[in-house]
Amino acid sequence: MKKAIIFTRVSSDRQHLEEQESRTSALAVSDGYDPENQIFISYKESAIKLSEEARLGLLELREYILSDSEIDAVYAFEISRIARSQRVLYNVRDFLIEHHVQLVVVTPSIRMLDADGKIDPAAELAFSLYATMAEQEMRLKKERFANARARNKRLGRFNGGHIPLGFRLNEEGVLVPKEDSIHLVIGLFVRYRDGWSIVRLRQWLDSLGIHYSCQNIKQMLSRENLRAIVGDEAFEECQRVKKSRYRERKYRKFSLCEGLIECPECGRAYTIRSSGQYNCVYHDCQRAGTELYCENSVGLSARRMDAIVLTTATLWKSVDLAMSEEERIAEYKQKMQVLPKQIKTLADKIANFSEKKLRVAENYEEGIIDRVKRDTKLSRIREDEKRMQTELSRLQAEYSRLSVERQNPLMTQSMFFESVKNYSQQEKWELVHYMINSIELEIADGYKEITIYSSNSDRVEKFRFIGQARSFRLIHIIDDSEIDVTNVAGYK
C-alpha cells in the first residue's frame, strides 16, 4: 500500500494550523492516500535558532523515506512549511527526486513529478520561485536591519563594517578624520585620476597592509566627506574619470549589462562583441600591439550574463515590492479598524436628521417660525443629509472593497516575476540599470565569477561558473553555501 507523508508545522496558532493540516490531508486522500496510510510529521519552530537541516522534522522525513519504500509522496501546505533557506529546500527537493518521491504543495499548487515520474518544468519553475520567496521573507528582516543602519548613518553614528580610509572612530562612535592616513586618501584619488584601475588600487592598498574590496574603494572615490581631504579639484576630476569609465550608454537592443561591467585590468567598461560575448572594450584586435590594448580576455556570453543579471534585478525588485506590500497591509489593517467607526458615527448622524426635520415641522406648527424659514431649514437639512448619505455609501463601498481585496503578498511577488517575462527589452534594460550599480567578472579559483552590486542597498549576489563552457554548472553563492542554479528557470 502506497503511503504519503504529511509535513506540518506546530505553531502557536492552533486553529490556523489545523485548517492547513486538514486541507493538506484532504488533498492526499483525493490522490488516493487513505488516512491510515498518511504519516504526519510535525516540527516545532523553536525560538532557539536551530539550523534548518538540524531540525527534527527534516531528519525524520529523510529517515522515513529511507526506511520505508512504500512512501512515494510528501505533502506540504506551503513551500515555506518545509524550510526557509533555498539551500535546504533544494536539498530536500533533490533528495525526494532522487528517491522517486512525489512532492505536492497545496498553495501554490505544485506537483513536482508528472504522471511518468519525470520532473515537471512548470512545477520546477514555481518551486524555485517560491523557494526564493521563502528565503526572502527572512531577508526582509535583514532589510529592516539595514534601515536601522541608515538611521544610524543620519545620526552620524558608525554602523560597523569597514571604517573608510582616512577616518577613525571616536569615543562616541562617530567617524572623525585620522591625521596619519590622509596621505593615503590623497594617494588613492591621485592614482585613480592618473588612470589606475580599481583592482590595481586594491593591490596597492593590500601591499600596504590595508584591505578593502573593490566595491569599498569604488564607493570611497565618490565619498563626499573625503572631498575636504583631497581638495575640490582632485575630487571633481576623479568624478569625471569615474563618469567617463561608466558612461551612460544608450540602450542597445540585445545587451542588458552594457556599461555595468568594469574590466578588472584596465578599469574600462565591458562591451558586447559581435561574438555575442561581453569583453573589455580595449581587448580587441584593432588595439593589439598598441599602448591601449588590454590583456584581459575574460568574457562571458551576453545571453547568459543577461539572464543572470535580469533574474537578480527581478529578485531584488520583488523584495522591495514585498516590503511596500507589507506597508500597504499595515495601512490596510489600520483602515479596516478605523472605517467601521467612521461608518457608525456617520450613520448615527444621519439617523438624527429625521428628528431634526420633525423639530422644524413642530416649530412651524407652533408658530415659532414661518413657512419660508421652515422651508430654508428643511432644505438645508436635506442637503446635509444627502451629502452625508453620499459619504456614507463611499465609506461602505470602500469597506466592502477592502474586505474583498485582501491579497496574499506572495502573489504580488510572483505576479511581478510573471510581468517581467512580458517586459520589452527596453523595460528589462531599465529594470536592470535601476537595480544594479555594477558587475564584476573575474577569475576566482580558476572559475569565472560574477559579482553583482545593488545600486540602492548593500545587496550583493555572487555566481560562479564551474566546468567547461558547454557543460558548466552555475553556482549561486549565498553566504557560505553554494546552490546549483544551472537548471533553474530564469538563470538559463
Ligand SMILES: [Zn+2]
Ligand atoms: Zn581591460
